[in-house]
Amino acid sequence: GAVVSQHPSWVICKSGTSVKIECRSLDFQATTMFWYRQFPKQSLMLMATSNEGSKATYEQGVEKDKFLINHASLTLSTLTVTSAHPEDSSFYICSATWTSGGFSSYNEQFFGPGTRLTVL
Amino acid sequence: QKEVEQNSGPLSVPEGAIASLNCTYSDRGSQSFFWYRQYSGKSPELIMSIYSNGDKEDGRFTAQLNKASQYVSLLIRDSQPSDSATYLCAVNNIMDSSYKLIFGSGTRLLVRP
Numbered sequence: 001g002a003v004v005s006q007h008p009s010w011v012i013c014k015s016g017t018s019v020k021i022e023c024r025s026l027d028f029q030a031t032t033m034f035w036y037r038q039f040p041k042q043s044l045m046l047m048a049t050s051n052e053g054s055k056a057t058y059e060q061g062v063e064k065d066k067f068l069i070n071h072a073s074l075t076l077s078t079l080t081v082t083s084a085h086p087e088d089s090s091f092y093i094c095s096a097t098w099t100s101g102g103f104s105s106y107n108e109q110f111f112g113p114g115t116r117l118t119v120l
Numbered sequence: 121q122k123e124v125e126q127n128s129g130p131l132s133v134p135e136g137a138i139a140s141l142n143c144t145y146s147d148r149g150s151q152s153f154f155w156y157r158q159y160s161g162k163s164p165e166l167i168m169s170i171y172s173n174g175d176k177e178d179g180r181f182t183a184q185l186n187k188a189s190q191y192v193s194l195l196i197r198d199s200q201p202s203d204s205a206t207y208l209c210a211v212n213n214i215m216d217s218s219y220k221l222i223f224g225s226g227t228r229l230l231v232r233p
Contacts (some may be wrong), residue, residue: 034217043225044164044208049218057218093163097219107152107212107219114163 002094003027004096006112013084014120021079021115029074030096034109035067038091050077084119091116122147126209126224134232136172139196143209146190154184154221155194156208164208169196199231 003026014020025035035047041109048069050056056069068080075098095109123146131137152171154166169197170176171191172185182195192211196203206228210221 033134034220044223046220049220083214091161091163092121096195107221108154108166109158111219 001030002108002110004030004110004112006094006115007014007035008115009113009117010055010116010118012118012120015085016083018080018082019084021081021094021117022097024081025075025110027094027097030077030098031074031110032097033062033071033102034095034097035069035077035079036095037091038093038114040091044093047079061069063089070093084117089117122150122222124209124222124224125146126193126207126227128225129228130230131227132230132232133199135199135201136162137199137230137231139157139199139203139228139231141194141196141207143192143194143224144190145192145209145211145222147211147213147222148187149213150187150190150211150222152212153192153201154185154210154212155181155183155192156210156223158206158208158226162183173204201231201233202230204229 005024007022014062014110029053036044047062048056048058052071054068058064071077095111097109125144128184146206155168157167158164172186176183180197184193208226209224
């Protein structure tokens with residue numbers, strides 16, 4: 001159980017284009033999803049927290065107009081990198097957790113396999 | 121600022137030995153503790169969770185929690201070369217309505233054949 005998928009697993013795009021990454025919880029309802037970015041040999045960096053049906057909460061320094069997050073259903077969140085530039089090239093990883101009655105199941109987060117974005 | 125500290129390593133152990141990975145955290149309200157394994161180029165994988173003081177064993181893995189000392193550790197018995205990875209410690213205060221995990225920067229483990 002607790003399987004999270006991401007699509008695509010890798011993408012190459014030209015500078016200035018937009019890229020959408022999907023994150024799906026396959027066997028549970030994910031009321032909260034998280035988007036992380038990880039540069040080579042660096043730590044995970046939380047970009048934003050996404051709750052179903054509401055606006056995402058972005059971490060300090062993350063441009064919300066550049067990284068658009070939508071969490072329209074309990075099993076799907078999307079991250080759109082708008083007007084991508086080479087410095088946006090990174091490994092983007094989503095994770096998901098579920099909550100019940102306002103409390104999560106100890107806040108375990110299950111990660112998707114990640115999406116490697118290369119912007120030329 | 122809530123922090124989770126880990127030694128970056130690398131921690132090098134011979135095959136068959138016990139690997140001991142340590143983590144300290146600053147938020148005394150933390151109640152959930154997790155160990156994730158991350159292979160190079162892959163996403164993190166949850167391997168252990170612990171919520172109460174003491175030890176929790178799962179196969180070759182044992183998580184140890186000491187809330188008074190704000191310390192959590194992971195022991196890997198009979199280490200195998202396939203255990204070579206970065207191990208991330210993560211903590212959470214379940215009263216934090218954001219449900220965020222605070223991650224350490226990870227300890228790189230190398231198991232020598």
